[in-house]
Structures are given as C-alpha cells and as structure tokens.
Amino acid sequence: MSLQVMDARSDASGGYKVDVSRGSRIGRVSSEWFSRPDDERFLSLSDLQASVRARAERSRTRVVESAAIRVEASRDNAERLELLLPESDAPVAPTHWSFGQLSSLVGAPASYLRQLPEPLAAINLQYGLTTHRAEQVKTLETEDGRTELRAVTGPDYGRIYDHELVSAVMKIAGDGVGDTRWKIPGVLDWRTGIYNPNAAVSRESTTLYASDRDVFLFLVDDLNPIEAGRLPDGSPDLFFRGFYCWNSEVGAKTLGLASFYLRLCPARHRRSYVRYRTMSRRGLKTRQSRHESGHSRAAYSALRNASSVSSGL
Numbered sequence: 001m002s003l004q005v006m007d008a009r010s011d012a013s014g015g016y017k018v019d020v021s022r023g024s025r026i027g028r029v030s031s032e033w034f035s036r037p038d039d040e041r042f043l044s045l046s047d048l049q050a051s052v053r054a055r056a057e058r059s060r061t062r063v064v065e066s067a068a069i070r071v072e073a074s075r076d077n078a079e080r081l082e083l084l085l086p087e088s089d090a091p092v093a094p095t096h097w098s099f100g101q102l103s104s105l106v107g108a109p110a111s112y113l114r115q116l117p118e119p120l121a122a123i124n125l126q127y128g129l130t131t132h133r134a135e136q137v138k139t140l141e142t143e144d145g146r147t148e149l150r151a152v153t154g155p156d157y158g159r160i161y162d163h164e165l166v167s168a169v170m171k172i173a174g175d176g177v178g179d180t181r182w183k184i185p186g187v188l189d190w191r192t193g194i195y196n197p198n199a200a201v202s203r204e205s206t207t208l209y210a211s212d213r214d215v216f217l218f219l220v221d222d223l224n225p226i227e228a229g230r231l232p233d234g235s236p237d238l239f240f241r242g243f244y245c246w247n248s249e250v251g252a253k254t255l256g257l258a259s260f261y262l263r264l265c266p267a268r269h270r271r272s273y274v275r276y277r278t279m280s281r282r283g284l285k286t287r288q289s290r291h292e293s294g295h296s297r298a299a300y301s302a303l304r305n306a307s308s309v310s311s312g313l
Contacts, residue, residue, distance in 0.1 A: 017233075018193060020193065029207065032207075036211075040210055041208070043203065051210060059150070060141050064137060091147075092141055092149040093146055093147065095212060105129075105137065157251065162248075181221045181224060195222070214253060218244040222240045238263070239263045
C-alpha cells in the first residue's frame, strides 16, 4: 500500500472529506466518552496534570499488617464504614474501589457486603481481617476534606502515579490543544462528511479523562493526514495518526499505550465511535518509522521512560 504524508486538501471551513464507510470500528475510545461525567473531563493536559498531581501531593502510602486494621461503622453516620489503621488517630473512609480490594483480601464477596447494613458489614469484614492469615498490605490514603483510603495493594506494589503518565505525554504533546502536532481530536460534520481538526475543545468533545481510579488520554495528529488512495469522488482517502494511553495508581489497571491510524473521531455527534485503519502492530510500526519523523517514536520513548523510572517506587 502506498502512503503519503500530505497537507490536507481543506474545504472552506478548514476541514477535509473522509469516508466513514472505510476501516474498522473499535469502541474503546467512544466507550470512555460515553461513560465519563463532566467532573472527569479536562480541556487541556495542563489542567489534567494539575488535578492529578495535586491529588498525589495530598496522598501518602504506608505498609501495615492487615490484622491490625480495625473496621467500624461511623460514629457520625451509621451508614458509612470507617477504618482505623495502625499508628493513626483519625479514621479513614474506604472508597468503593478500596473496599472491594479489602474484601478480596479476606475472601469476602464485596457485592454481598455492600448489600448489608453498615454495622453488619463492618462485623463481617472485621472478622475476615482478624481470622485471615495476617499479611502486609500497602495503603494509599488521600486527604480531601476527609482522609480516603483509595487503594489496598501488596507491599511490593510498584505504583506509577497518574501525573507521571500525563507529564510524559506533555513532553511530546504540550498542552494537547494544538501547540504541538499531538492534540485533542476535531469533530465530523455528518451532513457533509467534512472532518474539522480545528474545532474548539469542549467538555463534550474532549478526550482527556481522570477519575478517582484512573486516567485515559486520547490524542491525534489530525493536522497532518496521510493519503492512502482516492475516494470514489476522486478526493484523497485520508487518515491520521493517533494514540491513547491509560493508567491507574490504585491498581485498577496497568499502564498501557495503543497507537493506530484513524479516519475520524466524531465524539460529540450522534454516532460516537472511532474508525481505525486496520493494520498489524508490525505494519503500524514500520509505517510510522517511514513517515512520522520520529514523533510517534518519541511518544513511545517518553511513556516507556516514565514506566521505567516509576517502576522502582
């Protein structure tokens, strides 16, 4: 297949024609877009980085004996569980995620415990912690008005903080809004089939996400499309490069990166999915090395460096 990196042949609005019937559909990015509430959406990498870094700065980790953890219903609210950790005067509140991790540690089904009244759930979880073989666990606690227990992992868990991934991406993507070639995607006008890479970023269209348990970033190089042939009307058949990456500092998932070619990302229109150019990983790497002038290789290198530096934490 012949590929040519080119300046897009734009229409008057600055976009270019795409054929949505070509390529294959993969729903990972659109599923993120559908499921994220407004408070998990960010308009720039700097905003995202500031948020997750501030969270990390309010956090602490320590290793404790599981048998020394005390569980009780809140004195102020009988509907809320609190945990007392060794050498700590103030209780911590488990998040939904860390409650599941703690339940799994003692072999108790978290879904069942969540259905019980809080005092009864506390008794069951305390029994499990007391009678289960004592183990060392690493906790991640974050101060945010109250102290939350965000994660309970093994003592040797090598945590990569979410802000470390975001900082690595910023090395090659800047703020993610067009100050480098890597940016938040544009949008497609379904009436005309014109993809506009210069569309303004909004909370509805952004592809930068962070929750209390993960981050997900999706960026593209849609200002430098690649021609891979011609459409039936004679216009160029264009697609562009993109990558998404993810991480969880609480153990919900491992650090990951995927790269691809895609034709469009119409997230804020009726049909929300991404069209990818179907290629093998080997073929994708070969074409990137021939046509990207090192930009995607820099992304891989930056993220690998972040992983290698952080794996010893």
